[in-house]
Amino acid sequence: MDLSTSQEPIIDRTTGADLRIAMPELSRRYEQDTEWCVVYLDGQWQEIRFHDYRQIYAVEGLYEHLFYDILECRSPNVLAASFEDQLRRAGTAPDDLRVLDLGAGNGIMGEKLVELGVDFVVGVDILPEACRAARRDRPGVYRAYHVVDMSDLPPSVQEALSQGRLNTLTCVAALGFNDIPPDCFTTAFNLICDSGWVVFTIKDDFLSDVDTTGFARLISDAVENGVLELLWIERYPHRLATDRTPLRYTGVIGRKRGDLPAG
Ligand SMILES: C[S@@+](CC[C@H](N)C(=O)[O-])C[C@H]1O[C@@H](n2cnc3c(N)ncnc32)[C@H](O)[C@@H]1O
Structure with a gap:
């Protein structure tokens, strides 16, 4: 089986689908350890670096919604x-x-x-x-x-x-x-x-x-x-x-x- 092209669901369940996440412009390329997004939390948009796991884990469903739903981590x-x-x-x-x-x-x-x-x-x-x-x-x-x-x-x-x-x-x-x-x-x-x-x-x-x-x-x-x-x-x-x-x-x-x- 060619797993890299498999159409199986990437993750079985996600909990963060209600989170509002905005990504950088598609035309901008970042080094993997400087990537970021903004997330609407506690009434305001907050910039979160992808490698700031401390902040990401603190919000239920954010890790799954960002990396799995949006960025298709497999x-x-x-x-x-x-x-x-x-x-x-x-x-x-x-x-x-x-x-x-x-x-x-x-x-x-x-x-x-x-x-x-x-x-x-x-x-x-x-x-x-x-x-x-x-x-x-x-x-x-x-x-x-x-x-x-x-x-x-x-x-x-x-x-x-x-x-x-x-x-x-x-x-x-x-x-x-x-x-x-x-x-x-x-x-x-x-x-x-x-x-x-x-x-x-x-x-x-x-x-x-x-x-x-x-x-x-x-x-x-x-x-x-x-x-x-x-x-x-x-x-x-x-x-x-x-x-x-x-x-x-x-x-x-x-x-x-x-x-x-x-x-
Ligand atoms: C991208 S996350 C991967 C988490 C998980 N394996 C997954 O696939 O979802 C990398 C994890 O490595 C942990 N980590 C980084 N340095 C570490 C260290 N020196 N000892 C133990 N864990 C560490 C981070 O806190 C983070 O949770």
Whole structure:
């Protein structure tokens, strides 16, 4: 199935359809981490940067309406469908998975995993607003949700995650920019047991020769050194930019075969 052109619904339910959102002129192109819109909130129009997740999660339905209804984000759907396919090929039952969802946000990927039949998902996000939004929007999806910077884990959370017998890492739309840096991904990766599943998306540029985030080197070394066995890798349109051109990401699914070297 060509997921990048699939006509399946992008997200099953949205709650923000009544929100009034105005987008920049189509003729203007912004860098992905400077994109913005204006939203009518509390009786006035307010400018919101797309990467200001704190503000976006605070408004129920805004994340879904902006990124899914208007900008047609498809990363969780693409990854969940391919992951389901890989699990089937490997003969792995979804209810054997114990997932760490890194950069969990308000729980869209967690919800997709639960729909696949996974019943143990732990979320981690740096923002308390993300945790509150996940509980508000998708109660019951996460067994636990830790509000921590994955690059600087408090010992109690490190202990809880280590005890969790985690065998799957998911990280969707959260690597690079000012979000999750390579050392943070390394910490999460190393919490997963050997032979565990690794499922992530990343902007194409961050896997290319021009990458400055450190992810291109991290992933290519991991594959070359046998730490990550690649099973599926595909470019697909993650979402539209405000000028309606597609932002291309790469989805990766693999098996962990060893630890990544700590930074
Ligand atoms: C674009 S959102 C993606 C949320 C979710 N995975 C989804 O697909 O809807 C990126 C998330 O990464 C989180 N994040 C950024 N840096 C982080 C860090 N160092 N540790 C944990 N989470 C982080 C942000 O707070 C944000 O919720």
